[in-house]
C-alpha cells in the first residue's frame with residue numbers, strides 16, 4: 001500500500017438542509033424546507049435537480065395503491081423569489097433564470113403539504129405509525145458535466161445523494177413519539193423539538209404510536225429497538241445481536257460515528273444513517289425471528305457500507321449491498337468458527353457481472369448484487385490470509401474511504417494495490433472494468 005493515494009468521486013455540490021416538519025391529527029404533513037446549495041463542480045448550472053420520491057406513491061404514479069399519497073406544493077423559491085418547477089415521476093427540476101457559477105451559493109425553499117400512502121415503499125403509513133423516508137426534495141449529485149439523476153426503480157435504491165448537513169424542527173400530535181437519524185432522540189420524545197446532524201447522506205424519521213421499546217447501552221453506543229407487537233423477549237434478543245454486531249464492526253472495520261442506533265421493526269428491511277428498519281423483504285410477509293436477526297445485522301453493516309463509505313446505489317449497488325453481505329458473513333464466520341466454504345465458491349460463468357446499473361438486471365439483481373459479489377469478495381481472500389486478512393482489508397478500506405464516495409474502478413485500484421496484484425485476472429467474469 002506504500003505510496004497508494006485514494007481517489008474519490010466528488011459530489012459536485014455541498015448542501016445544508018433546514019427542514020421544518022409539522023404533522024396534524026389527520027396525518028397531514030406540512031414541510032418548509034430551505035436548502036443552501038453550493039456549486040462545487042467546475043460547471044455553471046442552468047438548472048437544479050432533486051429527487052422527490054413522495055411523488056412516486058401518488059394516485060397518478062402508483063395506481064395500484066388503495067391509499068396513495070397526496071402532494072400539494074404551495075411555494076418554490078430561489079433566493080426568496082418565486083420560481084416555477086417541473087415534477088415528473090421522482091424528478092423535480094428547477095430551471096434557473098441565471099446560471100449558478102462554480103463556487104457560488106444559492107438558497108432554495110420548498111413549501112408543501114403531503115400525506116403518506118398505505119402499503120407504500122419505505123415512505124408509508126402502517127397501522128398508526130408513519131415512516132418518513134426520502135420525504136423531502138433531495139439534491140442529486142453532479143458529475144461528468146451533468147446531474148446524476150437516474151430513473152426511479154421499484155427494486156433497489158435508485159437515489160444517490162451526497163453527504164449533507166441537516167437541521168430539523170418538528171411538531172407532531174401529542175400521542176406520538178419520534179425516532180430518527182438523530183443520535184439524540186429520547187424515548188418518549190417531546191412533541192416539539194429539533195435536532196441537527198451533519199455529514200449524512202439522508203435523514204429518516206419515524207413517528208410511532210405506543211411502540212414497545214427496548215434500550216441497550218454499552219460503551220458509548222445505545223441500541224434502541226422499537227417493536228409494534230407484544231414480543232418484548234424477541235426485541236431483547238434483537239438488541240443483543242445488534243449490539244454484538246455493532247461492536248464487531250467497530251472493532252474490525254472502524255468506529256460507528258454516532259452514540260445511538262435505532263432499530264424499528266415491522267417494516268421492510270432498509271438502512272438509513274443512524275437508524276434501520278427490519279421485518280420484511282419488499283413488504284412481503286414478516287420474516288422468521290432468525291431471519292429477522294440476520295436482516296438486522298445486514299442493515300447495521302450498511303452503516304459502514306452506504307452511510308460512512310458512500311457509493312452510487314444506482315450505478316454501483318454492489319459496493320454497498322455486496323459489502324454489507326460480506327461484513328455480515330464475516331461476523332457470522334468469526335462468531336461461529338464455521339469455515340468459509342471457499343471450495344463452494346466457483347468463478348462465475350454466468351452472463352452478467354455484479355456491477356451493472358440496477359435497471360440492467362431483470363428480476364435477478366439480488367443474486368448478483370448481493371450474492372455473487374459477496375462470494376467473489378471472499379474468493380479474494382482464499383489464498384491470501386482468509387478471515388484475518390479480510391478484517392485487515394476492511395479496516396484499511398474504511399480508513400481511506402470513510403465519508404467519501406468511490407466506484408468500482410476505485411475499488412479495483414485499491415484492491416490491486418492492497419494485494420499487490422499485477423493484472424485484473426481476479427476481477428474477470430464478475431466485474432465490468434472500463
Ligand SMILES: [Zn+2]
Pocket residue numbers: 298299302320321324
Ligand atoms: Zn442491503
